[in-house]
Amino acid sequence: MTTPSLVSTGTDLLADAAADQAVPVTRVDWRPPMDGTAADLATVATDPLRRAANERALAAMLDVTATLVDVAPASEVLGLTPGEFLHAGPPITWERASGPLRGALMGGAALEGLVTDPEDAAALFASGSSVSLEPCHHRGAVGPMAGVVTPGMWMFVLEDPATGRRAHCSLNEGLGKVLRYGAYGPEVIRRLRWMGDVLGPLLRGAVRARRDAGEPVDVTGVLTQMLQMGDEAHNRNRAGTLMLLRDLGPDLVATAAAAGVPSADVAEALRFVGGNDHFFLNLAMPACKLALDAARDVDGSTMVVAMARNGTDFGIQVSGTGDEWFTGPAQLADGLFLGDYGPADANPDIGDSAITETAGIGGFAMATAPAIVRFVGGTVPDALATTRRMREITLGESRRWTVPILEFAGVPSGIDVTRVCRTGILPQINTGMAGRVAGVGQVGAGLVTPPAEIFPKALTRLAERTVLRRGAAA
Known part of the structure; x- marks a missing residue:
């Protein structure tokens, strides 16, 4: 006689009843596709280009290595001119900008000398006559939180030695009341001026010394x-920051001494970097962008190559759909708050830093960093489960970046639009939270996902392109 067994999906009622009668039960975590996606999923699934295109896009991303080759003002490396401002996320106007983005732009205008009082910058941006806004992603850059970049801000420059392709990111200010969280008080502007006058040139000397010696910092x-x-x-980013300090510290001291830089300035720079556990984030982000940019524009690929937020909209870009953004409303993070702040004080999700999750680290690699739950909320089992769950919506795994506690499995890599739509599982992002009101700064940190509707939007465009190719081939 054959022993009965049961495969159960959906609610646990039937499975529990069978298990109570000693019947072996296999529980399957199955969900129906997202509403309205069945037809588009069928179209894209039968695209003859899709499998090879995704293999190509994933391989291109995983093959990139990033080295730190320069530190220089944005005016030099990005060609920014007075009045040009970059920001995080998809395109947005001043009228729709969130509080923290407005605050960062106002502080940036004061930093550039366009206004004396940051409060006066609101009228400047509202008029739009002598200023312009553009996403960092459109200039080969990424920016954390508000992501505001002005011509005078110093940038890390990363390069893939195999192709010469480059990506850029500003220097990290630290946590709390900082420009990227929308703060623009006098202490914020003073810190940024010091970073431009002292820290940037010191880092440039050290980075160029290593580069010219044939030993650039291997960010990857x-x-x-x-x-x-x-x-x-x-x-x-605590370990990463300290390793960066280890790699650059000796050359920073040596080049500063050769240039006659006061030892007090050198000490302050080393103290600033060493005391800012987030400093390496601004190298991790452009390293991820460099990798993902290599996977762009592969016809037929359903792989996500950018996730970014401007505090109002959350947008994604997909390899097989060019530079088009698919957007929806940015979501509020669920997490832990600083001091007396609470959910009512937080702005919706903001920043280009979700490029880390897009590349398979950050929230996708939470199993490597169980202590992160003390900062963003959740539990250690949640962190492990998150990394496992992200494997269901990705095309493969990294050969380099591995998770020790999961038997050194590679981090989940290559978010697949079709898998997100088919499973309903959304990418998990861990993030800082900026205050809703301009000028407040950071109010907490937490966990967030993209708005679900952006993935069906991308899927529809992929299906349309599939149909067009079929028509052209007929």
Whole structure:
């Protein structure tokens, strides 16, 4: 006689009843596709280009290595001119900008000398006559939180030695009342001026010395190591920051001494970097962008190559759909708050730092950094489960970036629009929370997902392109 067994999906009522009668039960975590996606899923699933295109896009991303080759003002490396401002996320106007983005733009205008009082910058941006806004992603850059970049801000410059392709990111200010969280008080502007006058030139000397000696900082290599040391490279970068300090410190001291820089300035720079556990984030982000940009524009690929938020909208870009943004409303994070702040004080999700999750680290690699739950909320089992769950919506795994506690499995890599729509599982992002009101700064940190509707939007465009190709081939 055959022993009865049961495969159960959906609610547990039937499975529990069978289990109570000693019947072996296999529980399957199955969900129907997202509403309205069945036809588009069928169209894209039968696209003859899709499988090879995704293999190509994923391989292109995983093959990239990022080295730190320069530190220089945005006016030099991005060609920004007075009045041009970059920001995080998809395109947006001043009228729709969130509080923290407005605050960062106002502070940036004061930093550039366009206004004396940051409060006066609101009228400047409202008029739009002498200023312009553009996403960082459109200039080969990424920016954390508000992501505001002005011509005078100093940028990390990362390069893939195999192709010469580059990506850029500003220097990290630290936490709390900082420009990227929308603060623009006098202490914020003073810190930024010091970073431009002292920190940037000191870092440039050290970075160029290593580059010219044929030993540029291997950012991809540091990322590989820090994932083995309790970091996940989005909201925990402690090991990465200290390794960067180890690699650059001797050259920073030597080049500063040769240039006659006061020892007090050198000490302050080293103290600032060493005391800012988030400093390496601004290297992890462009390293991820560099990798994902290599996967762009592969016809037929359903792989996501950017996730970004401007505090109002959350947008994604997909390899097979060019530079088009698919957007929906940015969501509020669920997490832990600083001091007396609470959910009512928080702005919806903001920043380009979700590029880390897009590349498979950050929230996707939370299993490498169980201590992260003390900062963003949740539990250690939640962190492990998150990394496992993200494997259901990705095309493969990294060869370099691995998770020790999961038997050194590679981090889930290559978010697939079709898998998100088919399973209903959304990418998990861990994030800082900016205050809703301009000028407040950071109010907490937490966990967030993209708005679900952006993935069916991308799927529809992929299906349309599939149909057009079929028509052209007929």
